[in-house]
Every structure is written in C-alpha cells, then in structure tokens.
Amino acid sequence: MQFSIVFKTIGLLLMVFSLTQIPPMLVDFIYQQNEMQSFVSAFSLTLLSGFVLWVPFKNTKKEFRIREGILVVVSFWFVLSLFATIPFLFSESLKMSFSDAFFESMSGLTTTGATVLAGLDDLPKAILYYRQQLQWLGGMGIIVLAVAILPMLGVGGMELYHAESSGISKERLTPKLTQTAKALWKIYISFTVVCALGYYLAGMNAFDAIGHSYSTVAIGGFSTHDASIGYFNSGAIESVAIVFMLLAGINFSLHFFVWQKKNALTYSQDSEFKTYLFILLATTLVVGFYLFDSGYYLSASESARQAIFQTVSIATTTGFASTDYSQWPFILPILLIFASFIGACAGSTGGGIKVVRVLLMFKLAMKEIKKFIHPNAQINIKLNQRSVGESTLVSVWGFFSLYVIAFIMILIALMFTGLDQVSAFSATAASINNLGPGLGEVAANYGGISDSAKWILSFSMLLGRLEILTLMALLHKAFWRF
Amino acid sequence: MKILILGAGQVGSSLAKYLGSDDENDITIVDKDEANLSSLQRHLDIKTVCGHASYPNILEEAGIKSMDMVIAVTKSDEGNMLACQMAHTLYQVDKKVARVRTAEYLHRKELFSDDAIPIDFVITPEGLVTNYIKRVVEEPGAEQVFEFENGLVQLVETRAYAGTPIVGHPIKELHKHLPKTSMRIVSLYRNGRAIPAYGDTVIKDGDRVYFVTKKDSVSKVLKEFRRLDKTYKNIIIAGGGHIGLSLAKHLEKNHRVRIIELNKERVIEIAEELEDALVLHGNASDEELLLEEGIENTDLFLALTDSDEINVIVSILAKRLGAHKTVALVKRNVYEDLAKQSEDVDMVISPDQITTSGILAHIRKGDTMMVHSLRQGKSEAIEVIVHGDEAHSDVVGKTVEEINLPDGVVVGSIVRNDEVIMGSRKLVIKEGDHVLIVLSDVSKIHEVELLFEGHFD
Numbered sequence: 017m018q019f020s021i022v023f024k025t026i027g028l029l030l031m032v033f034s035l036t037q038i039p040p041m042l043v044d045f046i047y048q049q050n051e052m053q054s055f056v057s058a059f060s061l062t063l064l065s066g067f068v069l070w071v072p073f074k075n076t077k078k079e080f081r082i083r084e085g086i087l088v089v090v091s092f093w094f095v096l097s098l099f100a101t102i103p104f105l106f107s108e109s110l111k112m113s114f115s116d117a118f119f120e121s122m123s124g125l126t127t128t129g130a131t132v133l134a135g136l137d138d139l140p141k142a143i144l145y146y147r148q149q150l151q152w153l154g155g156m157g158i159i160v161l162a163v164a165i166l167p168m169l170g171v172g173g174m175e176l177y178h179a180e181s182s183g184i185s186k187e188r189l190t191p192k193l194t195q196t197a198k199a200l201w202k203i204y205i206s207f208t209v210v211c212a213l214g215y216y217l218a219g220m221n222a223f224d225a226i227g228h229s230y231s232t233v234a235i236g237g238f239s240t241h242d243a244s245i246g247y248f249n250s251g252a253i254e255s256v257a258i259v260f261m262l263l264a265g266i267n268f269s270l271h272f273f274v275w276q277k278k279n280a281l282t283y284s285q286d287s288e289f290k291t292y293l294f295i296l297l298a299t300t301l302v303v304g305f306y307l308f309d310s311g312y313y314l315s316a317s318e319s320a321r322q323a324i325f326q327t328v329s330i331a332t333t334t335g336f337a338s339t340d341y342s343q344w345p346f347i348l349p350i351l352l353i354f355a356s357f358i359g360a361c362a363g364s365t366g367g368g369i370k371v372v373r374v375l376l377m378f379k380l381a382m383k384e385i386k387k388f389i390h391p392n393a394q395i396n397i398k399l400n401q402r403s404v405g406e407s408t409l410v411s412v413w414g415f416f417s418l419y420v421i422a423f424i425m426i427l428i429a430l431m432f433t434g435l436d437q438v439s440a441f442s443a444t445a446a447s448i449n450n451l452g453p454g455l456g457e458v459a460a461n462y463g464g465i466s467d468s469a470k471w472i473l474s475f476s477m478l479l480g481r482l483e484i485l486t487l488m489a490l491l492h493k494a495f496w497r498f
Numbered sequence: 499m500k501i502l503i504l505g506a507g508q509v510g511s512s513l514a515k516y517l518g519s520d521d522e523n524d525i526t527i528v529d530k531d532e533a534n535l536s537s538l539q540r541h542l543d544i545k546t547v548c549g550h551a552s553y554p555n556i557l558e559e560a561g562i563k564s565m566d567m568v569i570a571v572t573k574s575d576e577g578n579m580l581a582c583q584m585a586h587t588l589y590q591v592d593k594k595v596a597r598v599r600t601a602e603y604l605h606r607k608e609l610f611s612d613d614a615i616p617i618d619f620v621i622t623p624e625g626l627v628t629n630y631i632k633r634v635v636e637e638p639g640a641e642q643v644f645e646f647e648n649g650l651v652q653l654v655e656t657r658a659y660a661g662t663p664i665v666g667h668p669i670k671e672l673h674k675h676l677p678k679t680s681m682r683i684v685s686l687y688r689n690g691r692a693i694p695a696y697g698d699t700v701i702k703d704g705d706r707v708y709f710v711t712k713k714d715s716v717s718k719v720l721k722e723f724r725r726l727d728k729t730y731k732n733i734i735i736a737g738g739g740h741i742g743l744s745l746a747k748h749l750e751k752n753h754r755v756r757i758i759e760l761n762k763e764r765v766i767e768i769a770e771e772l773e774d775a776l777v778l779h780g781n782a783s784d785e786e787l788l789l790e791e792g793i794e795n796t797d798l799f800l801a802l803t804d805s806d807e808i809n810v811i812v813s814i815l816a817k818r819l820g821a822h823k824t825v826a827l828v829k830r831n832v833y834e835d836l837a838k839q840s841e842d843v844d845m846v847i848s849p850d851q852i853t854t855s856g857i858l859a860h861i862r863k864g865d866t867m868m869v870h871s872l873r874q875g876k877s878e879a880i881e882v883i884v885h886g887d888e889a890h891s892d893v894v895g896k897t898v899e900e901i902n903l904p905d906g907v908v909v910g911s912i913v914r915n916d917e918v919i920m921g922s923r924k925l926v927i928k929e930g931d932h933v934l935i936v937l938s939d940v941s942k943i944h945e946v947e948l949l950f951e952g953h954f955d
Contacts, residue, residue: 174543188545191500191524405532 017087018078025088025176026095027070029162033096034062036153040103044142051142054106062099083495085175089159090490093478096158097122100150109140115467122474124150125158126481127365129237129335129452130443132463132470136242141223144240148227154481155234155365156204156268164197173197179486189272203271204365207233211260218252232257233264235366237335237452242460244337245325254325254338265292265332265360267372287400288361288372295371299355300327303348310345331355333367335452342459349455353442356449367450367480369419376404376412418484423448426476433469443469447476501861502565502591503527504551504581505572506534508831508850509597509857513569516858518542520941526560529572552581554588567593569857575600579615586616595619595857601740619860623849624740626856627827630847631741632748634825635730635798639720641845644870646881646934647913653684653710653870653879653934656723660703664722670697672722681711681719682920684910684936685877692877692906692938708872708879710910710934712918730797734758734821736782736812737803738768741827745800750775756791758782782812785819794820801826806833810843817842871940878940879910882950884931891929892949899923904945906938 037059044051080088100121104112112120116132123130124147136144153161159180163173174193189196212229216222224240231238241247245257263271266289274282283289304323313319322339329336330352342349359368376397383395396403423444430440435457442454443462457464462473479487489495501517503510506529518525525544528551529535535546549556551572562568568585570578578596585591596617598604601624610617633643642655658665663675669683686695687706693699701707701723711719731754735742738759746757746768755775759765762779769777780787782803793799799821801809806828813824825845828834837843859869868881888895898909898921909921913932919925927933935946 174540178540188539191526191543191545193543195524 018076018081018084020073020076021078021080022084022087022091023069024073024076026092027066027068027073028166029092029158030062030066030095030099031070032066032162032166033099033153033158034059034066036149037062037103039149040142040146043145044140047141049109049140049142051103051107051109051140054103054108055142055146057106058099058102061102065099080175082175082179085179086486086489086495089176089179090478090482090487092158093125093482097125097474097478100125103143103146107140107143110143113467115470116463119462119470119474120147121150122477123447123452124236124238125154126450126477127151127154127231127234127236127367128447128450128477128480129231130446130454130458130473130477131238131452131461134242134461134463136240137247145223145227147238148230148236148240151234151236151238152208152230155230155236155264156200160197160200163193164201180482189269199272200268203268203275204233207260207263211256214256214260215253218256219250220248220253224248228257229260232260232334232336233365235261235264235332235334235360235364235450237329239336245329246338246340251321254321257336258325258328261328261332261334261336262296265364265366267361267363268365269363270361285400288375291375292361292371295355295358296328296331299331299351300324303327303351306345306348312345327352327355330451331358332360333449333451335446337453340459342453342455349442353445353451353455356445356451359449367448369416369449372399373412373415375399376409377416380409380413415484418488419448422476422479422484422488426472426479429472430469433466433472435465435469439465443473444476447473448480450477450480499566500524500561500564501526501567501569502557502560502562502585504568504570504578505529506531506538506546507571507573508829509571509853510569511538512850512854513571513857514538514542514544516854516940517861518544522944526565528556528560552577552584554584557581557584557589562589562591565589565591567591567595567861569861570594570596571853571857575603579603579617582617583615586612593618595621595860597621597623597853597857599623619857621853621856621860623853624744626852627847627849628741628744628748630852631745631800631802631825634845635733635745635749635753637716637720638730639724640716642872643716644872644879646868646879647932649713650916651710651911651913651918651934652713652716653708653910653936654716654720655706655708655872656720658701658703658705658707659724662721662723662725664701665703665705666700668698668700669695672719675722676715676718679711679715679718680918680920681709681715682910682922683707683709684879684908684921685906685938687873695908708936710920710936730823732756732792732796733798733800734788734791734793734796734816736799736801736809736816737827738764738777739802739804742800742802743768743771745802746772746775758787783808783815785815788816788819796821797823799824803827806830810837810840813837814840814842817844872936876940877936877938878943879934879936880943880946881932881934882947884927884929884933884950887929893927894929896927897923898925898927901927901949903949904942907942907946908936908938910934910936 037055041052041055101117104110104117104120119132157180159176163177177193189199208229211232212225215225215228227240270286274280300323304320307313307323308316308319325338326341333356357369358374359370360366362370362372379397386395397409427440427444430444439456439458443458446452446454501523503514506527514525514527517523527544528547530550532548535548539546547560562585568591570581572578575598582594582596585594594617598620604622609615610620637643640654640656644653664672683695685708686693707723709719733753733755735746735757738757742757746755749755750772756778757775758778758780760781765777765779793816799816801813803809809826809828810833813826817824823844826837826843827847828837829849834846834848837846855871858871870879872879884893886894893901911921911934912919
C-alpha cells in the first residue's frame with residue numbers, strides 16, 4: 017500500500033472541497049443571520065487540514081492501484097463527511113451533538129435525505145442552503161466531480177472512478193475519463209438549472225427553488241421546510257419535482273447518448289429505462305387504486321396526485337413528501353419501501369439495488385424456469401439485444417447477496433439499540449437505499465433515536481452509496497495483506 | 499488527435515499505451531475479446547468497445563465518425579483492409595493505417611490506393627523484421643542501427659563492455675582515439691536510466707550507448723565500445739518462412755548461408771528461389787544435423803521459425819554446440835523477457851515491437867522527414883527540416899546552445915548540402931538544414947516541433 021499517494025490525494029481533494037464552504041458564506045452575507053463565523057472556520061479548517069496532509073507528500077510519484085483507489089474513495093467520503101460537520105457544530109443556532117452533525121452530513125452527501133433536525137423553517141438560511149448543497153455535491157459523486165476538475169489525478173483518477181461505484185454499467189462516454197466526468201457534470205448542472213427555473217416559475221421563491229433543485233436532481237430529499245414539498249401544497253411544484261426526479265433517476269450515460277444523437281427515441285431503445293418506467297407505473301397504479309378504493313382520499317384526482325408523487329419520490333429513493341404517507345393504509349408505505357429497494361437506474365444519482373440489476377436477476381430467474389422445461393436449451397441473458405457476460409451475472413448475484421446480508425445485519429444491530437421492528441426495518445431500508453424518511457419512530461425525523469443507532473445508520477448510508485463492494489472490500493482482511 | 503485502434507492484441511495494446519500517454523490523443527480501442535479489453539480499461543485512460551472490428555455498427559459505437567485516424571491491427575488481414583475501406587467510404591476518416599501480414603497482398607502496390615483499398619500506410623511486420631535483421635547482420639556489434647538521409651547518417655545502439663578502449667574513461671577521450679572520425683554520443687543509459695552525456699561523463703561497463711556517425715565509420719566507432727565480432731561469414735538460418743527466405747536471398751551473395759526447413763514442399767520451393775545458399779531439409783533442433791553442418795564454426799545462428807518456443811530452444815542448443823552468436827525471433831512478450839535473461843540467446847527480435855515502432859514512427863511523422871522510436875517507444879530520434887529565415891524561425895541563425903532545447907533533447911547531427919556535420923554547442927543552424935534530434939523522453943516532442951516550426955504570418 018502506497019500511503020503517500022493516498023494522503024496526497026485526500027489532502028488535495030480536501031483543499032478543493034474547502035471551496036464549497038464559500039457559497040453558504042454568500043448566502044449568509046445576503047440574509048445576515050450571523051452564521052458567517054461557522055462557515056469561515058469550516059473553510060479555513062478544511063483548507064488547512066488538506067494542506068497539512070498534502071504538503072509532506074506533494075512530490076510523491078507513486079502510482080495508484082486498486083487498493084489505493086478503494087482506500088482513497090472510502091476514506092474521502094468519510095473524511096469529507098467529517099469536515100462537513102464543522103458548520104453544524106459551530107453554528108450558534110443549532111447546538112448539535114457530534115453524532116447528530118455527522119449523521120446529518122453523511123445523510124446529505126450520500127443523498128439519503130434523512131435528517132435529525134426539526135423546525136427547519138426557523139433555521140438560518142445559510143445552514144439550510146448548506147444542507148441542500150451537500151446533497152448536490154454528493155449526487156453525481158464527489159469523485160466524479162474531482163476527476164472532472166482535477167486533471168492532475170490522471171490515470172489514478174480511473175482507479176478512483178471505478179471504486180466510487182462498482183457500478184454495473186460503467187460505460188466510457190468519451191475516450192478520456194476527464195471528458196466523461198465533465199460530460200456527466202454538464203448534464204447534471206443543466207438539469208439543476210432547468211429544475212430551479214421550473215420551481216421558480218411554479219411559485220417557489222428563489223431561495224427555495226435553488227435549494228430544492230439541488231436536492232431533486234441529486235435524488236436527495238432534503239428540504240428547507242419540515243413539511244417537505246407538502247409545505248407548498250401546489251400541483252405545479254409537485255409536477256416539476258416529479259419530472260426532475262424521474263429524469264435524475266435515469267442513467268446519465270443514456271442522457272448523454274440522447275444529447276449526443278439529438279434523438280429522444282434513444283430512451284425507448286434502452287431496456288433498463290423501459291423497466292424503470294414500468295415499475296414506477298405499476299406501483300403508482302396499485303398505490304392510487306388502493307388509496308381510492310380504501311377511501312383514504314375521497315376523490316380519485318387527489319388519490320392519483322398523491323400516489324404519483326409519493327411513488328416517484330420513494331421509488332427513485334428521493335424521499336420528498338407531499339403528505340405524511342406513513343399514515344396511509346399500512347401496506348402502502350411498506351410497498352413503497354420495497355420499491356425503493358429496486359431504486360433508480362444504474363449510473364443515475366439515485367440509490368437502491370438499481371433497476372438493471374433487478375432486471376438481470378429477473379431474467380436469470382426466467383432462464384432457470386425455461387431451462388427446467390427445456391434442459392438442453394442454450395439461453396443467453398440479453399440486455400439491449402446483447403448477451404450479458406457470465407462474470408457480470410455472477411457479480412449481480414454476489415452484489416444482491418451482499419446487499420441482503422448487509423441489510424439483515426444492520427436491521428438486527430438497530431433492533432439491539434432499542435428500535436421497534438417497523439422503525440428499524442424502515443430506517444435500515446431508508447439508509448441503505450439512500451431513501452431518507454422511514455416509518456414509525458423515524459417517520460418525521462431521526463432526532464429521537466439513540467446515538468449508536470445514528471452511527472449505524474451513517475455507516476449504512478455510505479454502504480449504500482458506495483454500492484456495498486467498495487466499503488466491504490476495505491473491511492476484508494485480504495485488503496490489508498500486502 | 500482522435501485515434502481508433504482496431505484489435506487489442508500485443509501491437510494494438512502497446513500502441514494504445516504509447517499513444518494514450520500523450521494527453522492530446524483520445525484513444526478508442528475495439529476488440530472481439532472482452533478479456534483483452536478489461537485489463538486495458540483498468541490501466542489506461544482510453545475507451546474500449548467490445549465487438550467485431552469490421553462491423554459498421556461496432557465502428558459507429560466506437561465513434562468512428564469523429565476519428566482522425568484508424569489503425570487496423572486485428573489478427574485478420576482481410577478484416578483490417580475491410581475496416582479501412584469502410585472508414586474511408588462510409589465515414590471519411592482522414593488517415594488509415596493497416597497491418598497486412600500476407601505477402602501475397604503486397605506484391606501489387608497499386609492495390610492500396612484511394613480508388614481500390616484506401617490505406618495510407620500498410621505496415622508489414624515481415625518486411626520490417628527482415629530489414630531489421632539485415633542491418634544487424636551488416637553491422638556486427640551494433641544492437642540496432644537506424645538510418646537517416648538514405649543511410650548517410652546512422653544512429654547506432656550498442657552496449658559498452660569492460661576492457662575496451664573507452665570504458666572507464668570520459669567521453670571526450672573518444673575524440674583523441676578517433677581524431678579523424680566525426681561522431682557524437684547522443685544518449686547514454688545506465689541501468690535503464692538516462693544519464694547526461696557530457697565530455698566528462700565516464701562510460702562504464704554495461705552502459706547502453708547511442709551514437710551518431712557516418713555510415714563508413716560505424717565499425718571504427720563500435721570498436722571503442724566492444725570487441726568487434728568479425729564480419730559474419732557462416733550463417734545458419736533455422737526456418738524457411740517469408741523472413742528466412744528473403745533474408746537468405748539478401749545474404750547469399752556475400753555470406754555462406756545455410757537454411758534449415760522442416761517442411762519438404764517448402765524446401766523445394768525455397769531451393770528454387772535461392773542461388774548460392776544451401777537449403778537443408780530437416781529439423782533445426784536435430785543435434786546431429788547441426789553438428790554435421792559445422793555449427794561450431796557458425797558466426798551467426800538465426801532462429802526464425804513460426805514457433806517462439808522452438809526459436810528459443812534451438813538458439814540455446816546452437817549456442818551450446820558452439821555457434822558464436824544466436825538471434826531468436828520471439829513474438830510473445832513473456833518469452834521475450836525470459837529469452838533476454840538467458841545468456842545463450844544473444845539477441846531477441848520481437849516483430850510486435852518492431853511493428854509498433856513502425857506505426858508510431860509513421861504517426862509521428864508530420865512535418866518531420868524520418869522518425870525512429872527507440873527503447874520500445876520511450877525515446878525517439880527524428881529528422882526535421884529547418885524552415886524559414888532568421889525573422890521567421892526560432893532556430894535559424896542561432897547556435898545549438900542558444901536554442902532553448904528541453905532537457906534530454908540533443909541535436910545529433912546536421913546534414914547541410916549532403917555534408918554531415920556533427921552537433922556541437924557552437925554549431926549555427928541554417929535554413930534548409932536537416933537536423934537529427936534525439937529525445938530521451940518522447941513527451942518533449944511537442945516542444946521540439948514548435949521550436950523548429952517556422953512561423954509565417
């Protein structure tokens with residue numbers, strides 16, 4: 017293990033990310049709510065720590081390999097969450113404990129959107145903006161951002177890029193990785209801008225529009241209001257949110273190809289996209305019909321409106337709420353949480369197992385059935401008219417089993433901390449799927465649970481965001497044997 | 499430059515590696531075999547596409563429409579030619595380079611034109627290898643010889659051995675030893691690392707020396723670095739394939755050539771083509787045959803069969819039986835490294851490396867007249883023509899010392915009106931000079947090109 021290059025890179029990244037403390041300063045400058053001090057200290061502390069880590073190793077010429085890549089990515093997500101707590105800890109108006117602050121920043125960066133804070137509406141604007149911005153930075157992946165803006169990462173950037181998500185479809189959009197990362201961020205930024213405009217036109221004020229656009233395209237779920245999107249009670253705003261949650265839940269490579277070919281039909285040729293829409297549509301229909309049929313909402317239109325918004329929000333793992341859906345007939349919240357396990361498409365900003373993996377597992381299951389009927393048949397699993405390699409299929413199953421094991425372990429650990437079964441189940445799902453709000457004790461916020469539960473959930477969020485393997489690899493003894 | 503490489507075999511992979519190390523190149527590589535690609539994808543900043551390299555949909559997926567150059571180096575000659583044809587007609591790609599191994603296609607040069615098969619540069623490994631071995635045979639002691647100006651100037655690579663006049667002495671003593679010979683050491687490598695070659699630098703045993711000199715003084719200079727093998731007289735060639743046959747044809751006039759071939763039909767064929775060389779039917783690993791043919795008096799044993807394993811083993815056998823120098827043709831990298839470690843194989847020739855160098859040299863050749871890549875593409879020797887007058891050039895009218903050459907870049911020699919002048923600090927560069935420049939580090943090439951480019955505004 018070449019620790020010098022690990023320290024050098026983390027130092028460099030910290031220095032770059034210290035700059036992200038500047039926009040909240042500007043926000044506070046506008047609103048004058050006495051939060052400047054916390055962001056200035058956060059900026060200087062982060063910059064200084066990065067510099068101290070970087071200086072001793074700045075001339076190292078060591079090269080990245082797989083291990084270093086994994087170590088840098090995992091430790092950087094951790095370190096950045098650590099430094100992101102500074103404004104929370106220093107803010108006079110919050111008085112947060114360290115566990116709370118870490119939970120909040122991890123939930124922000126991993127785009128989970130679970131919060132320990134209550135009374136959001138009264139908090140200083142700078143802090144609210146800062147929470148939204150954390151989600152936006154984490155959305156496309158902080159490493160992808162780093163690769164896009166730091167050409168000096170060079171070939172080492174590739175190891176990092178691969179480690180950030182062991183993703184199933186890591187397609188190269190362009191020959192150079194930097195260009196690929198730049199293209200992804202360009203799409204991401206354009207979505208954000210259009211989304212903010214949409215919110216503004218639909219009736220939000222500028223501050224809310226920008227803040228919510230951040231957490232919408234990042235599929236995060238943080239809001240500047242306790243009642244989330246429900247605060248606005250506006251069909252127009254909900255429509256904007258639905259459109260951009262849907263878009264952000266699609267593989268960004270697919271967006272790139274559509275943009276490159278200037279042909280929207282490209283979407284319809286992608287089997288993951290079709291499955292994604294099908295799952296959302298089917299879930300919405302079931303939820304809407306049940307809501308109306310059980311008489312929870314009296315009008316069909318209200319049932320439809322709530323069903324569409326809540327299904328898209330939960331199934332893409334965003335976690336916005338237009339209403340308190342945990343009060344719905346009990347089967348519906350559970351159904352939606354299961355939908356969040358499938359999550360968004362691979363290569364999107366959303367969480368969960370990812371549609372393409374679920375699709376492949378379904379096809380594999382169908383293959384087993386066909387093979388049972390025709391023992392001699394050669395059945396290839398195909399995706400977009402192309403056979404999928406054996407190694408990919410095996411890795412999908414491996415991923416799934418790790419996901420299930422991780423889920424069970426976290427669920428049990430949470431129940432040991434004293435959470436009841438429904439809360440523990442929903443909290444585990446909400447964190448590992450990067451969803452956000454849960455049920456039971458954690459329906460409104462996570463303020464009421466114990467500190468140990470918060471740490472377990474923070475770990476679970478990172479596990480979900482890094483798609484299990486990267487973090488697990490670091491914890492495996494083979495990683496440290498060199 | 500946007501470059502599409504078809505085929506991720508040894509040549510394709512090493513091309514991707516060398517071309518990809520230049521930040522200005524965007525490389526995409528296509529191969530049928532996912533396994534070839536995944537390791538490349540891990541280590542290089544390039545895009546990979548899995549699929550058949552001569553199918554239009556795969557080429558489109560690889561983004562051929564925006565490519566500046568296509569290099570077809572798949573296993574199949576026909577596939578390579580077809581891919582270039584498509585790149586030309588369907589996608590209007592500017593430059594097409596293809597590897598064609600089969601000699602039969604190469605007999606008709608007019609085949610490769612824009613009207614027929616549009617390939618700008620056909621690379622033929624066998625031709626390159628044959629030329630390479632020819633030069634080695636003609637300059638005993640030199641490991642590699644690169645020609646500039648049709649052979650007027652030669653760049654020679656050799657190893658310095660203990661007990662020779664110059665080893666243990668500073669470079670400047672060379673000129674005392676050889677007062678009348680014009681020569682210049684352009685680069686020096688010790689344990690694989692470049693060290694600057696100043697007048698005071700002491701040459702040590704095992705150093706790898708590159709020097710520039712005129713053709714007729716090569717052997718005189720070589721004597722300073724190693725005991726010279728006497729000119730090869732008796733040569734045995736194992737393997738009568740294309741390379742073996744064309745070498746034998748070239749060498750049979752001035753050398754005693756014997757060629758061993760296993761296949762009876764092929765023996766008859768080559769016997770028909772050769773005049774003076776002795777064609778033997780038999781197995782090159784047959785000890786009795788080698789002894790009968792006087793292996794102990796053989797100056798040079800060339801193992802050029804199709805099989806890497808046989809070449810290495812036969813070379814070792816020949817050496818043990820008394821051949822003075824053995825050369826083995828080895829295709830696979832693994833064997834190449836192993837064979838280089840064996841003391842019984844004096845020289846290993848890798849067609850893939852020669853092919854790669856050939857293609858790289860061609861690609862690099864823009865305004866430059868000649869490019870040779872050295873040390874497996876890490877270094878380069880180029881020949882440029884100086885354009886412009888003093889007002890329009892950064893180099894004309896200046897001494898070599900005054901030009902701001904990047905580190906590790908040396909002016910080897912200048913050819914002015916067919917006269918060779920060795921590089922020195924006080925040499926003034928004039929318009930129309932052909933300058934031979936050696937770069938220890940290829941990445942400096944852009945700086946050098948900019949420097950020598952005249953500016954006409």
